[in-house]
Amino acid sequence: xALDALILGLxxxxxxxxxDLKKAFDGTVAHFWxxxxxxxxxxLARLEQDxxxxxxxxxxxxxxxxxxxxxxxxxxxxxxxxxxxPLPDEKPREPFLGKLFFVGREEDPELVQALLAERRNAxxxxxxxxxxxxxxxxxLSARLRSATxxxxxxxxxxxxxxxxxxxxxx
Amino acid sequence: xALDALILGLxxxxxxxxxDLKKAFDGTVAHFWxxxxxxxxxxLARLEQDxxxxxxxxxxxxxxxxxxxxxxxxxxxxxxxxxxxPLPDEKPREPFLGKLFFVGREEDPELVQALLAERRNAxxxxxxxxxxxxxxxxxLSARLRSATxxxxxxxxxxxxxxxxxxxxxx
DNA sequence: CACCGCATGTAAAACGTTACATGATTCA
DNA sequence: TGAATCATGTAACGTTTTACATGCGGTG
Numbered sequence: 125x126a127l128d129a130l131i132l133g134l135x136x137x138x139x140x141x142x143x144d145l146k147k148a149f150d151g152t153v154a155h156f157w158x159x160x161x162x163x164x165x166x167x168l169a170r171l172e173q174d175x176x177x178x179x180x181x182x183x184x185x186x187x188x189x190x191x192x193x194x195x196x197x198x199x200x201x202x203x204x205x206x207x208x209x210p211l212p213d214e215k216p217r218e219p220f221l222g223k224l225f226f227v228g229r230e231e232d233p234e235l236v237q238a239l240l241a242e243r244r245n246a247x248x249x250x251x252x253x254x255x256x257x258x259x260x261x262x263x264l265s266a267r268l269r270s271a272t273x274x275x276x277x278x279x280x281x282x283x284x285x286x287x288x289x290x291x292x293x294x
Numbered sequence: 295x296a297l298d299a300l301i302l303g304l305x306x307x308x309x310x311x312x313x314d315l316k317k318a319f320d321g322t323v324a325h326f327w328x329x330x331x332x333x334x335x336x337x338l339a340r341l342e343q344d345x346x347x348x349x350x351x352x353x354x355x356x357x358x359x360x361x362x363x364x365x366x367x368x369x370x371x372x373x374x375x376x377x378x379x380p381l382p383d384e385k386p387r388e389p390f391l392g393k394l395f396f397v398g399r400e401e402d403p404e405l406v407q408a409l410l411a412e413r414r415n416a417x418x419x420x421x422x423x424x425x426x427x428x429x430x431x432x433x434l435s436a437r438l439r440s441a442t443x444x445x446x447x448x449x450x451x452x453x454x455x456x457x458x459x460x461x462x463x464x
Numbered sequence: 465c466a467c468c469g470c471a472t473g474t475a476a477a478a479c480g481t482t483a484c485a486t487g488a489t490t491c492a
Numbered sequence: 493t494g495a496a497t498c499a500t501g502t503a504a505c506g507t508t509t510t511a512c513a514t515g516c517g518g519t520g
Binding site for chain 3: 159163187188
Binding site: 229231 | 296299300303306323324325326327328373374376377378380381382384385386387388389390391392393394395396397398399400401403405406409412413416433434435436437438439441442444445446448449452453455456460463464
């Protein structure tokens with residue numbers, strides 16, 4: 125499962141609590157994956173059971189104890205295995221395009237405009253978010269991470285261009 | 295659920311069997327949605343139970359009867375409702391970017407090359423598929439459908455460009 | 465005999481929503 | 493002072509998706 129591997133990958137960067145992971149999903153990797161809290165905690169529990177991570181409880185003053193998860197050797201092996209496995213087929217899921225594909229039947233040009241406008245707003249918000257994520261320049265790892273971000277940005281920009289073109293054509 | 299709505303949308307174009315729908319998912323709408331057979335049949339059964347589609351059995355010579363599904367008034371209403379509902383948040387799921395994000399830890403430039411090459415092949419195949427899909431020019435509906443396809447094509451092309459750039463930079 | 469057209473069934477894995485709990489701290 | 497937010501986590505329940513297997517009557 126990809127979520128397993130992504131969690132392992134994040135924990136390989138540094139040990140984290142479930143809470144930390146949630147923030148990582150909402151920040152660093154938001155442009156290619158999302159996961160909600162309960163999903164993260166459940167997965168973490170399973171990874172622990174499977175011996176891929178272990179937990180160290182770190183007391184804090186004035187805050188709940190941190191349950192820090194870190195990779196075991198088995199976890200590192202699992203991550204490597206995933207990185208070397210073939211890519212799964214993509215299965216796109218784009219509700220926006222789904223709507224656009226069928227919205228013509230409503231015979232309502234304003235509805236089309238509204239749909240495009242809604243999407244444009246979402247795209248702009250996303251672009252702003254991505255542009256605020258830190259770009260670090262450094263070794264191979266850092267450059268690859270930046271590249272994933274760059275791809276996200278290019279994609280949103282391409283979408284905005286496409287929207288311009290489409291709105292002009294209608 | 296979006297799959298419900300997409301099936302309703304397709305059936306609104308013309309009545310279809312589950313089998314026809316599967317082909318539609320693998321062809322016409324492949325660039326923004328995928329569904330497997332069992333999922334389609336199960337969903338059709340549910341839609342029928344809910345009174346959103348009904349079935350007419352059409353005998354054929356030398357082949358199993360066709361179970362043609364067509365929209366009821368309720369089904370059309372449901373489709374309209376979906377088309378007018380707000381867009382859900384996107385939750386990206388891109389295993390490729392996930393791997394790229396973490397693959398640096400393997401300290402293996404060849405592995406990176408292989409990953410990019412694998413992706414490039416997939417992108418090229420996808421581009422070929424999309425370019426072979428028919429583009430119809432006509433009324434609003436037709437133009438919107440072409441636009442979804444155009445977006446798919448632009449996206450893959452942007453990805454190929456990004457791959458060029460990235461490979462050159464490494 | 466393999467494949468097409470057409471479907472059914474079942475189980476497991478994955479994902480999401482909602483609610484709850486607790487002790488700081490910050491902000492109006 | 494009271495409300496909101498942060499930091500951390502648990503739990504129950506429901507929905508979605510995936511994977512895989514099976515059946516049957518043609519046709520080339």
